[in-house]
Amino acid sequence: MKKLGAFLGFLIILLTVGILIFTIYHSPQYKGEIAISGLSEExxxxxxxxxxxxxxxxxxxxAYRVFGYLHAQDRLFQLEMMRRVGTGTLAEFLGPDLLEIDQFFRTLGIPEHALSSTEVWNTQPDSPxxxxxxxxxxxxxEFIQEGNLPVEYTLIGEKPREFTINDIHAITGYMSFTFAMALKTDPLVTQLSRKLGPEYLEALSIQTLPEHHFIPNFYPDTIENESLISLLEKLPVPLLEGSNGWVISGSKTKSGKVIFANxxxxxxxSPSVWYEAHLEYPGFSFYGNHLAGIPFGLVxxxxxxxxxxxxxxNDDQDFFEVELNPNNPNEYRFGEEFLPFTFRKEKIAVKGQEPVDFEIKETIHGxxxxxVVPEIQALTSNPVSSWWVxxxxxxxxxxAMYKINHAKNMEDVAEAAALIHAPGLNIMYGDSLGNIAWWAAAKLPIRSEKVYSKIFANGSDPETMPQGWYPFSENPMSINPPTGFVASANNQPDTLRNGVFFPGYYYPGERWKRIADAINSKNDWTLEALKAVQLEVINSDHPQIAKIMLQQLPDFDIGDKESVKAKLENWDGNHELNSIAPTVYYKWLYHTLRLAMEDELGKDTFENYLGTFMMIRSNLPFVRNLENPWWDNIDTPEKETASEIFAESLKITLEELEAQLGKNVNSWYWxxxxxxxxxxxxxxxxxxDKLFNVRTSPIPANDxxxxxxxxxxxxxxxxHVTSGPAMRILLDFMDVERSLSVLPTGQSGNRFSKHYKDQASLYAKGKYRYQLMNKEDILEESKDPLVFKPR
Incomplete structure (x- = not known):
């Protein structure tokens, strides 16, 4: 027994030492010395x-060589996933389950576009x-060749290939694809238009409504100083969803200096999307938030x-449906003639099996x-092409990003913003001289009057073709406005300088309105006061929707209806964790929309509708319109009313919540x-999932x-909270060297780093930490540096 105990003890020690060695081998290096090639000085x-x-x-x-090494040391597997998506090579790395995603992105054209951008890059003259x-x-x-690779490569039995400029262009292409709102929305809107007609469309917010909140422009004369949705859910990298950004001039801050928030x-x-790094060399000092594989900070x-x-x-993608030549399936009508389709043949490598040949067909539109889009395939047998900016x-x-990082003044940033053609970005700006600005950076196409941007256009009519571009000077912008602030929250900008109200997939502007109202409420803003604004979880539309539904309820007796009514009638739209109203409201809203729409749309299409911007934008006008044709169930001879739908959906809601959370309404905490x-x-x-996913305490989820x-x-x-602030930044130019931020999980993507999830609790609890730029402050926290020496 003693020998057995000694043997088991030896095994435990051996296992512990093995785990320790394994952990050290796969951990990032934060101090000591590393020799790397190509470095000119320490x-x-x-x-x-x-x-x-x-x-x-x-x-x-x-500086950038060392940054590339450190970025790879902390985020190489994230970089791998980003470039695999952008180059359409996920199946080669992760197996056949990802083949459809590769086919989708190759058809869309991101890998092909990356190659053409790389060809142009290679022919350009030398530049900074x-x-x-x-x-x-x-x-x-250098890290790929000499560093300790993250454990993910060991687990899947792969090694990273060399990183290239083409990978960067592919990652940029994926970033431009962002959240696929056109592909999620336009087939659905086209289906509604064809199947149900204008009366049903009018009950939804397809375009921005007058009641929504617009971003005001201020143009100065001069500048002074499965389904596709289920397919995308398989993506191993996150989608960009939206954002808030505002900049307050010194006239409205306690310090008298500009305050910036994003x-x-x-x-x-996991890991977090953004990677932070502070680079300094003679003439340059910049603290940036970087995407994996991108050398310059987007923020x-x-x-x-x-x-x-x-x-x-902004809407930068249109779909053109063409008529096939009835005598030749390899041709399509364009005006009075038939044009041949062009074809691209691709071979997709698939892990564990033979490569798959894949053919991509193109029209003059794209x-x-x-x-590759089931919603389009189900809608029409005619070819539908994507025209994408x-x-x-x-x-x-x-x-553009390099010039923004190295800008000396506001004019430099404006010139850099004009280089961005897609994706459409709101560039928010503030500086130490007191300037504030916002530019909508994108190339905006001039559309034919025959094109309704959210319904498939007649691609066989040459007059539907895009007719050129609006100049950047016409884009929405606001520079040093008299209001003393600029703000954007993915809502509709006001008309362009030329009077055009540019279409898009804009949100209704509730976030913008809350931000604007807050900023206008005082003139002595501080970072501490702005924390409460950035962390606010109130939406004023939801109580309005709840009250409309409550007012239309007929009398019925079920559960603790009166307690529920009291919770909703007194609700101010807050989503604090101890709230009860959101628990009832969202389930009630779901069943209300389901009972109203599923008979027309079918289950799958209804679920797709819930994933569009249109649902968020339509909820209030949809519920408020008691003559809405959606209320009637087309499968019954009777004509159902809004009141009946509200009542039935509330009954279902209360029954389900009692089964889920018990009969005591006062315990139905959010x-x-x-x-x-x-x-x-x-x-x-x-x-x-237990090893890599980062789960936190509940956070105040909200819409x-x-x-x-x-x-x-x-x-x-x-x-399940699927998205949120990927960082929270607050900066006062009174003390720019100690701005505030927080990441959702941690800085490192290496599971064995102590920084893998050391910010998760801060984020969940609404706390911040410093972004340091003063060397004395930095040295207080970092006694032992990592020194890179020329090899």
Whole structure:
């Protein structure tokens, strides 16, 4: 027995040592020395309390080379996933389950566009952004060749290939694709138009309604200083969803200096989407938030300017349906003639099996999407092509981002913003001189009067073709407006300078209205006061919807109806975790919409509708319209009314909640039905979810509050938060070297790093930490630097 005990003890020690060695081998290095090739002089990286690198270099290329190495050290597997999506090579890496996603993105044209952008890049003359990008790529590859690879590669039995400029262009293409709102929405709107007609469409907010809130423009004379939705759910990288951004002039702040705020709304993921890094070399100091594989910060600040973004949500993708030649299926009608389809043949590598040959058919408008978008395939047998702004010209995103990071003044940022053709971005700006600005950065197409941008156009009519571009000077913008602030929250900008009301997939503007009302309420704003605004979880539309439904209820007796009515009648739209009203409201809203719409749409299409911007924008006018044709159930001879639907859906809601949470209404707390988890690409497989996914305490999930923590309505009554602020930034130019931020999980994507999820609790509890730029402050937190020496 003693020998057995000694043997077991030895095994435990051996296992412990093995785990320790394995952990150390796969962990990032935060101190000591590393020799890397291509470095001209010694470069030092200091890591602060939360693992953010502060890189001090003698020159620009050394700084970006070291940054590339460190970015790969912390986020290589995330970078791998991003480039695999953008290049259409997920199946090669993860297996046949991802083949349909590769086929979709190849058909859409992102990999092909990346190759053409790379060809243009390689023929361009030398430039600072080319040199910095190539140094970054060299740093990433140095880590791939010499560093300790993250454990994910071991688990799936793969090794990373070399990182290239084509990968960066592919990642940029995926970023431009963002959240696929056109592909989610336009087939549905076309279906509604063809199947149900204008009366049903008028009950929904297809276009922006007058009651929605617009972003005001201020143009100065000069500038002074399965289904596709279920398919996308398989993506191992998050989708961009929306964002808030606002900049307040010194006339409305206690410090008299500009205050800047930004929180980008992106799908929850582990690791966090943004990677923070502070780079310094002579003449340059910038603290940036970077996407995996991108050398320049999309969001960030120097000591004299700050730049952020939200999604513009402009409509930059149209669909053209063409008529086939009845005598030749390889031709389609275009005007008075028939044109031949063109074909692209691709071979998709698939892990564990033979490559798959895949053919992509194209018209004059773009790739035919029927084979890869089930909603289009079910809607029509005619070919439907995608015309997408992003694929119309090579990307200049790297040049634009470099120039924004290195801007000396507001004019530099405006010139850089004009280089962005897609995706549409709201560029938010503030500086130490007191300037504030917002530009809607995108190339906006001039559409034919025959094109209704959310319904398939007649692609056989040449007059439906795009007719050119509006100049950037006509784009929505506001520069040093007399209101003293600029703000965007994915809502509709007012008309362009030329009077055009540009279409898009804009949100109704409740977030913008709450932000604007808050800013206008006082003139002594501080960062501390703005925390409450950024963390607010109130939506004023929801109580209005609840009260309308309550007012129309007939008398009926079920459950504790009176207690429920009292909770909803007194609800101010707050989603705090101890609230009860949201628990009832969202389930009631779901069943109301289901009973009203599922008979016309069918179950699958109704579920797709719940995932569109249109649902969010339509809820209030939909419920308010008591003559809405959707209330009638087309499967019964009787004509149902809104009152009947409200009553029936509430009965179902109360019965289900009693079964789920018990009969005591006062115990139906919102926190009991909210789940907050940040999924890892490998976390969909058990037991890897326990290792990689980051689950936090409940957070105040909500629909369209400023602190938007989104989920999808469902019958289950458990709400999984799928997206939210991917960071929260607050900056006062009075003390630019100690701005505030927080990430949803942590800085590192390496599971064995202590910074993998060390911000998760801060984020869930609405707390912040510093973004340091003062070297003395940094050295207080980082006694032992990581020194890079030339090899």
């Amino acid at each position: 470069t030092t990286a200091y890591f602060d309390e939360y693992g953010i690198p502060h890189i001090y270099a003698a020159n620009e290329t050394d 952004w080319k040199a910095a990008t190539e140094a970054y790529i060299a740093g990433v590859n 929180d980008t709304h992106i799908g929850f993921s 960030g600040h120097s000591k004299h300017h700050s730049v952020g973004l939200t999604m513009f949500e 790739p035919v999407m029927n084979p 992003y694929t119309q010209e090579p990307t200049k995103a790297l040049e 926190e009991k039905v909210v789940v907050a988890e940040h999924p890892h690409p490998l976390g969909s497989k058990k037991p890897l 369209e509050s400023i602190n938007k923590l989104a989920f999808k309505l469902n019958s289950e009554g458990i709400y």
